[in-house]
Amino acid sequence: MKKPLILVTNDDGITAPGLRTLIQLMKEIGEVVVVAPDSPQSGMGHAITVDNTLYSQKVVVDKERGAPLEYSCSGTPADCIKLALQEILDRRPDMVVSGINHGSNASINVIYSGTMSAAIEAGIEGIPAIGFSLCDYSWDANFEGARAAIQKIVAEALVHGIAKGTVLNVNIPKTDGKIPKGIKVCRQARANWKEQFDKRISPTGKEYYWLSGEFELLDKGEDTDEYALSNGYVSIVPTQFDLTAHHAIQHINNWNLHE
Amino acid sequence: MKKPLILVTNDDGITAPGLRTLIQLMKEIGEVVVVAPDSPQSGMGHAITVDNTLYSQKVVVDKERGAPLEYSCSGTPADCIKLALQEILDRRPDMVVSGINHGSNASINVIYSGTMSAAIEAGIEGIPAIGFSLCDYSWDANFEGARAAIQKIVAEALVHGIAKGTVLNVNIPKTDGKIPKGIKVCRQARANWKEQFDKRISPTGKEYYWLSGEFELLDKGEDTDEYALSNGYVSIVPTQFDLTAHHAIQHINNWNLHE
Numbered sequence: 001m002k003k004p005l006i007l008v009t010n011d012d013g014i015t016a017p018g019l020r021t022l023i024q025l026m027k028e029i030g031e032v033v034v035v036a037p038d039s040p041q042s043g044m045g046h047a048i049t050v051d052n053t054l055y056s057q058k059v060v061v062d063k064e065r066g067a068p069l070e071y072s073c074s075g076t077p078a079d080c081i082k083l084a085l086q087e088i089l090d091r092r093p094d095m096v097v098s099g100i101n102h103g104s105n106a107s108i109n110v111i112y113s114g115t116m117s118a119a120i121e122a123g124i125e126g127i128p129a130i131g132f133s134l135c136d137y138s139w140d141a142n143f144e145g146a147r148a149a150i151q152k153i154v155a156e157a158l159v160h161g162i163a164k165g166t167v168l169n170v171n172i173p174k175t176d177g178k179i180p181k182g183i184k185v186c187r188q189a190r191a192n193w194k195e196q197f198d199k200r201i202s203p204t205g206k207e208y209y210w211l212s213g214e215f216e217l218l219d220k221g222e223d224t225d226e227y228a229l230s231n232g233y234v235s236i237v238p239t240q241f242d243l244t245a246h247h248a249i250q251h252i253n254n255w256n257l258h259e
Numbered sequence: 260m261k262k263p264l265i266l267v268t269n270d271d272g273i274t275a276p277g278l279r280t281l282i283q284l285m286k287e288i289g290e291v292v293v294v295a296p297d298s299p300q301s302g303m304g305h306a307i308t309v310d311n312t313l314y315s316q317k318v319v320v321d322k323e324r325g326a327p328l329e330y331s332c333s334g335t336p337a338d339c340i341k342l343a344l345q346e347i348l349d350r351r352p353d354m355v356v357s358g359i360n361h362g363s364n365a366s367i368n369v370i371y372s373g374t375m376s377a378a379i380e381a382g383i384e385g386i387p388a389i390g391f392s393l394c395d396y397s398w399d400a401n402f403e404g405a406r407a408a409i410q411k412i413v414a415e416a417l418v419h420g421i422a423k424g425t426v427l428n429v430n431i432p433k434t435d436g437k438i439p440k441g442i443k444v445c446r447q448a449r450a451n452w453k454e455q456f457d458k459r460i461s462p463t464g465k466e467y468y469w470l471s472g473e474f475e476l477l478d479k480g481e482d483t484d485e486y487a488l489s490n491g492y493v494s495i496v497p498t499q500f501d502l503t504a505h506h507a508i509q510h511i512n513n514w515n516l517h518e
Contacts, residue, residue: 045337046304046370054456054468078304082470086454108383111305111500124367124451156514163507183516187503192383195345209313211341238507243369244446248422248497255415257442
């Protein structure tokens with residue numbers, strides 16, 4: 001049987017340990033090609049490079065833990081997918097996986113996530129796609145506990161397919177190497193970030209800010225990704241890119257818009 | 260009666276004629292404060308500035324067509340909203356409007372849109388928010404035909420509110436100054452971009468690409484934003500930031516994830 005072609009990308013950049021782990025895991029399942037940003041792209045949301053040049057080159061990052069074909073790209077995660085599909089790959093991949101992100105993309109974080117934007121970009125093109133994130137922001141995070149769940153989810157997705165118009169947002173709890181308790185299919189928890197801006201003065205006297213904030217969970221549901229993660233489970237949220245709030249159409253249809 | 264406080268932003272930058280038009284229109288409805296990017300941010304999706312400095316300053320762009328309080332910001336549209344809410348405004352705005360974008364944000368464009376990311380950021384914070392876009396990419400686009408519809412939609416939204424968890428994505432057809440035929444409440448059309456990469460060689464011999472593409476409508480529905488626009492109507496799509504594909508949960512629950 002022909003091995004599936006798996007395109008791997010991320011948003012932490014092509015040298016990130018999370019990406020290296022994902023490459024290793026995918027090499028056991030299929031033929032792997034990597035197209036990933038040449039620098040960190042965290043918080044890039046679904047940005048694409050418009051009105052600017054895009055560089056890409058074949059690279060060897062890590063002979064031992066790499067893929068036979070790896071390309072770095074000066075753009076965003078969404079750019080990487082577009083470039084891979086249009087210019088780099090000679091056939092359509094069977095799956096796109098993005099990650100393993102160093103940090104959570106559960107709940108409202110999905111909106112800001114470069115990791116997930118790569119998966120969504122692939123989904124828009126009709127390719128089964130999954131974003132993986134470990135709830136540990138450190139560069140030397142321990143990905144051991146995540147391995148079995150990631151391989152199981154990719155294998156099942158290859159067998160069953162992923163529903164049209166959706167991609168998977170998979171988050172893995174920080175377990176310091178231990179196997180999570182299990183895997184739960186969830187909805188996105190309602191939450192936001194309580195921003196704090198740290199105001200400073202530059203050496204030349206200009207005011208500037210650092211954005212920081214605290215995550216604020218606003219959802220007591222037990223069917224959410226945040227609930228699963230806080231109880232030691234891997235969360236899978238099927239995520240869509242048709243953003244229409246169908247339930248709200250009726251409300252607006254009663255507005256006085258037609259005089 | 261106290262005038263509503265309206266926060267105005269965009270993604271084309273603080274000097275864009277579309278923003279200037281929106282400021283004028285909102286000044287007839289409420290008290291206006293502008294916090295907008297100091298440079299074009301098209302295609303920035305829901306990017307935010309992480310691990311980088313953010314500058315903001317009070318500016319006067321256009322005495323005649325400006326607001327009493329305007330701030331430029333070095334960040335993305337989503338950054339502008341966060342900074343405005345946390346640092347600049349002394350009270351919570353009654354509404355956030357973003358635009359008028361120079362170019363369509365209908366259909367799948369909503370995913371890449373900086374204009375809409377500002378509205379969504381406000382929606383996440385629980386503030387009624389609307390993104391406005393004119394389907395004309397030129398800098399000197401004619402916004403005359405858009406005026407009445409924009410004022411009507413904002414006025415109705417102030418009266419009726421916007422459903423919790425949603426923001427409005429309003430697109431206005433290119434009419435060269437004429438009034439659109441009417442306003443339709445729609446769903447997001449299914450579409451994608453067929454990418455084309457223009458490959459070139461830099462003066463120093465490096466390969467680079469320009470991203471371009473053609474919009475490909477994949478949806479024959481007559482209830483879509485694209486259908487309304489192509490028939491001369493303004494489209495309103497209620498847009499949500501809970502991306503959970505609830506209909507797909509059942510499918511994944513039958514996967515073999517628990518052994």
